[in-house]
Amino acid sequence: MNPLAVEIWLYVMAAYMVVSFTMFVMARFSQYEWNNQPHPCASTITTWWRTSQRQQRFWFITGTLLRQGSGLNPKAASTRIVGSIWWFFTLIIISSYTANLAAFLTVERTSTPIESAADLAKQEDIEYGTLEGGSTMTFFRDSKIETYQKMWKFMESRKPSVFVPNYEEGVQRVLKGNYAFLMESTLLDYIVQRNCNLTQVGGLLDSKGYGIAMPVGSPWRDKISLAILDLQEKGVIQMLYNKWWKDTGDVCSRDEKKKDSKASPLGIANIGGVFVVLLCGLSLAIVVAMLEFCWNSRKNAQTDRQSLCSEMANELRFAVRCHAPPRRPALKRSCSRCQTTSATYVPPPPRAPPNGCELNLPRSVENGAARHRGSFGYDVNDCA
Template sequence: MNDYRYHYMFTTFDIETFDLEDFKYNSVNITAFRLVDVEDKRVSEKLAQMEKFQPIGQSILNRSGIIQAESALMFDSVYVFAKGLAALDQGHVLKPANLSCELEHPWEDGLSLYNYLNTASLHGLTGHIEFTEGRRSGFKLDLLKLKREQLQMVGQWNMGQGVNITDPAAFYESSVNNITLIVMTRAEKPYVMVREDKNLTGNSRYEGFCIDLLKSIANQVDFNYDIRLVPDHMYGVYDPESKQWNGIVRELMDKRADLAVASMTINYARESVIDFTKPFMNLGIGILFKVSESMPSRLFSFMNPLAVEIWLSMLGAYVLVSLTIWVVARFSPYEWRIPEPCCLNALEQESEPEVYENDFTLSNSFWFTIGTLMQQGSDLNPQATSTRIVGGIWWFFTLIIISSYTANLAAFLTVERMITPIENAAELAEQTEISYGTLEGGSTKTFFRDSKIGIYQKMWRFMESKRPSVFVDSYEEGIKRVLEGNYAFLMESTMLDYAVQRDCNLTQIGGLLDSKGYGIATPKGSPWRDKISLAILELQEKGTIQILYDKWWKNTGDVCNRDDKSKESKANALGVENIGGVFVVLLCGLALAIIVAVLEFCWNSRKNAQTDRQSLCSEMAEELRFAIRCHGSRQRPALKRTCSRCSPGTTYVPAALEMPHINGRTWYFHQDGHHHSHSPPAEAANPHTCCDPDEWDNVLVAEKHGL
């Protein structure tokens, strides 16, 4: 109890006769009154005379050169009595008489002597002496204050004016040198950590953010400190049942510590029993959770940008639009037109044609719609207004769908997608599969316990009723439970950042639940609070606190090298596992085309075999030989082709052109570029055999050369 926190008021007048050497350098607040003014010249002369009486003089002066108050009062009382008796002797004739202790016969001159004593006025060892109705009056007391050097007079007291302080600085010292403060803290990374070296002693055993901050503050405010760990390893929580505080708060309330420098949150309950400085760090409550596994890349990831419902709706829209444009095209007269003349002779071309065609057949309608959807267009063009309206609306639809798909595809394929069961506190409160808890005896627990917000009250009821308990005794235990899985830890954001930056398996879920700050705690009414607050503000303005934060959070060498690819600012390179499905679709499409081509080949061979009256195998063999011939003509034989623009079974050639006759034979020209003179088959008996436009080119070339 011998330090600056305690103030002692001594009622004895003999404070100067005591040895105060042990109290000077601890800055103990000692205040006392002095009745004998040893600085008065008359007093010092009388004391010097007393020292000459040996050994009686040393006993009176207590071997300190300063007379005790009792001896000084006795000296003054004898002095006053002698002076009063001398005055009585001058004015009266003293009549000595025998006195008896058994008979009450007062001395006749006693009343006169009392009156002379009451009117006495003189200066003694205890100052000016005078009486009023038998009581001393008009005296003064010197006010003394213990300083580092010695007791010094800092004021006076008298009956008329009371206390007059002549040295106010003695009670409000601007700086206290060589004061050792008891600093209470709690081991918590990275704020306070105990070194493993057993050879270290004292404050050198500790390191961390708070230790460096305390060192900077002590240098500015000018004090020494002794760091101690709180016995119960608690910050301080009020127990409503026992109505008692624990932890660091209890130590400060009982004056067993001068300061508390730790990751201690400022809140209303604590502020009501202790004092806090300005906050040196701002923070909030966050949710620590284990990093979920990345979503495995699927072969058909390119399908993810659109939901299954959208894909099915697009398929339905494709069929519906194709059927609609087919029906509208058949009903609209403007979609029917005269076919291109390919095999009509001149006289028939001049006559009114009886044949009209419509390009939008059912197959062409589906082809037109899919070509537009794939942004490739089609060789078919709507002619009627109604079909153009259908086509325009479908183009607008495909524009929006393709643009939306392209934009969302970039996000789905270039950004790593995570599977997170919870996204915020609301989702955490709505489920019961994942447990969650807080630090036992911390401000976070108090926040949920006293919160009036419905969602936080619901979370508190869950945590309080959960068995086994979801509360942990330390942050390390909470982080360990998170890494084990199926547990979320509600903790302060600064500690959360420290844990996340050192373990890539940890992450923060959602934002902060509240906003608060860390402060340095002091007992109620401590003179150090304002001084330390000013020091904290100065350190913040200079950037010292930010430098310390970077030192212990980011520059410790054990920071996790987190993969930045998961951030939206950077994209992943697409691999086979992302868009390999496109190649699968392409291969499937090619295989389907080959199968359809084979089926068409077989079907056409069967049809030609019936027309040519030969076996299917020979027909397929002939067609196959022609198909695999690489150096032959690009044109098929005319006998096996029918005009696609004419009616089936009816062929026409221009009347002006006759088939050439050479040596009595009719020459037939085939697409292979060779001429044959053998007799024509039965189907070609008519010299006016229908030919394709390309075949007519060969005929004209033959006539030009005289064949």
């Protein structure tokens, strides 16, 4: 559900209901949707409309939304406009959803390849080093931990050297890429907060405190220690840290950068225009449906030889009924091309010939054939 905002999902559901209902109503008003295919001239209409028409309209919208199609195809111009604009709507919605879904999956699966010092020790593609001659270098050199011993052997064996003479050069080497710089946490925190292209990976490798050196037996030792503890309990040290590390005015907005880098749900500002297009298409379809209704009522009025207002009232009365009968009264008209007759042609009996005239039968009758090719004739030769 994340690729689309909550309001977009609600609008899609509302559009689904509105389009389905609109197509259902238009189909009731349009005479073209009442054809009883494949027998358009059947004298009785089946219960197809009443039993399955409503479900078919919703099924058509559902199948189109899921790009599967439906067995029902609109016939009238108004319903075809609704179907076409709904196809366009679903094309944009599904394409936007698919594209943003890929973005969500990509962002969620993207992870930093190095999460800790152990990850650095397991690979050799990314080089890492420390300040040459510094306390961090001494820590790795004298460490008894297997992971840190392995890292020290790697740093010591690399040529050119991975050690840098100062912190500025180490930072620049990190910015060039494919290099990790191990440094003291206090200075690391200060630099990372001022350069959004840098990030701290993992926690502290070793923890050491800072102290103030004094002569042995100095009376200031206990006083300064108690003062530092008092400042820690009152939060003054944290306030000083925030003042000189975070609130100096040159700290980058890392939170906003992190927020922008994530995929966000699509809202009205992104795909709201497709809803406007859908409403415009529905409005056009309604106008076309009204024109179809008036045109069909006019033709039916001429056929039934009644006034246009009466015909429109009958059609409208039938269309707005919630529980329509299986047969539609407006379809009681018969189709001329379906009127057939089973009667066969029977020729009239022959008349008696005049006196002295010879009766000549057709050749087909003389041969005993059952077909009649024409009427009987008289041969007037030798007639008085």
